[in-house]
Amino acid sequence: MMRALSMRLYHMGLDAHVAGDMSCPPVGKGDLLVVSAGPGAFSTVMGLIGVARGAGARVACVTAVPDGAAAHAAHHVLVIPAQTMANDQGGAVSVLPMGSLFEGAQYLTFELLILALRDHLGVAPDAMRARHTNLE
Amino acid sequence: MMRALSMRLYHMGLDAHVAGDMSCPPVGKGDLLVVSAGPGAFSTVMGLIGVARGAGARVACVTAVPDGAAAHAAHHVLVIPAQTMANDQGGAVSVLPMGSLFEGAQYLTFELLILALRDHLGVAPDAMRARHTNLE
Amino acid sequence: MMRALSMRLYHMGLDAHVAGDMSCPPVGKGDLLVVSAGPGAFSTVMGLIGVARGAGARVACVTAVPDGAAAHAAHHVLVIPAQTMANDQGGAVSVLPMGSLFEGAQYLTFELLILALRDHLGVAPDAMRARHTNLE
């Protein structure tokens, strides 16, 4: 879901990149690292947050666990209170397995975020469309 | 969405792989190549379908365009009649940009598919969970 | 090796992207698609070449088989006459398995290409270094 979000941010003309992609620049002052850590924390995410903070960047975290380690280490937290692998066992659980509910809730949240951001930035749908790659 | 589907198939104990991953075996007789081609066809997808058919594998295609090239080349077609980049311009279009509606519809479809397949195969939720990687 | 080459091109300040990365723009007039097809052709590479040519881009192909399908479809061909999976069986073969020799020869060729290009463009080593990501 983070990859899809990043693609839409790029479609809107923003300087957005995914960690691990070949043309990803270094993160620093004035940048925002956006991480997803549904169940509270992942080891690699915590590592990247540390790098970003050390370089003077700000960090936004999407999570279902607002008191988790990733949220604590972030400057901005977006809480999506949906089931993740942190609470998918026991009694009253979703019919969907593991963290599927959180993934679906992220899909909806990011689509709404993109619509709001597109309006805020005044990006025309055709301009987004024109940035979509044909190498697929 | 195809990557997420593949992960869940793996979680269920199936021999599922993503093209491009390092331990992806060759496809051949008795295998099923599952492709997604919302707007009808992609050049790389058509290439992979050709390889799979030539090697004796069967092909299943998820698409919004049942008379597209990918669907025609596939043995099995799952039609999700949602907006893609093949019909996102003009009058009565979704509020969501480009192919977002198809992506969301794929999410829902694959989750239902996984629930049905899990019941059909008799896979216990804990067995799926135990196969989830901790390297994240 | 293509991913490493792309990263170095990006390090030199060029507008370089890898197909499949999230911020990859569409290819068109004035662009160069660089593909590697050691043994002559791959189905996905042939698909991408078709898209690039149709969009008015030029295509450069790195291969060991100058009369292969990818080389024929490209505007520019760089031949590296090293063993690939097209000729790794039979009598006088490399001690290295499959296409390993071609991979190593690509490594050397691309490093020399990068040094020549860095001089040609007048890019300072520190400028390249400053573009390397810290998100790793």
Added chain:
Amino acid sequence: MMRALSMRLYHMGLDAHVAGDMSCPPVGKGDLLVVSAGPGAFSTVMGLIGVARGAGARVACVTAVPDGAAAHAAHHVLVIPAQTMANDQGGAVSVLPMGSLFEGAQYLTFELLILALRDHLGVAPDAMRARHTNLE
């Protein structure tokens, strides 16, 4: 280079996976996590080492910096004393930029490792070849 190594290990019939690939299982007792940290450490690598150790797996580290954090946290260390981004500035540096020398040295080292392992395991070249994917 780690991805290429992993593919060859898979070609030899070993249960090898890359972190981030969709069918990557959890790591635990009896498993070996192999990481590369040329300049001594990366934040994500340190995170994964912590997970692997916590789960009872053993860790092997390939590095140019034997007293770096990754090497210290690993059970086995393979030192390749080639230039990385930890020592690519100042006087007597390689003509190759940044960590290119380490990458090339890793290529050679891994090829020799694969040849030795292939002999040790008694894997026939044709058996390796037959496992190579055609989905490319």
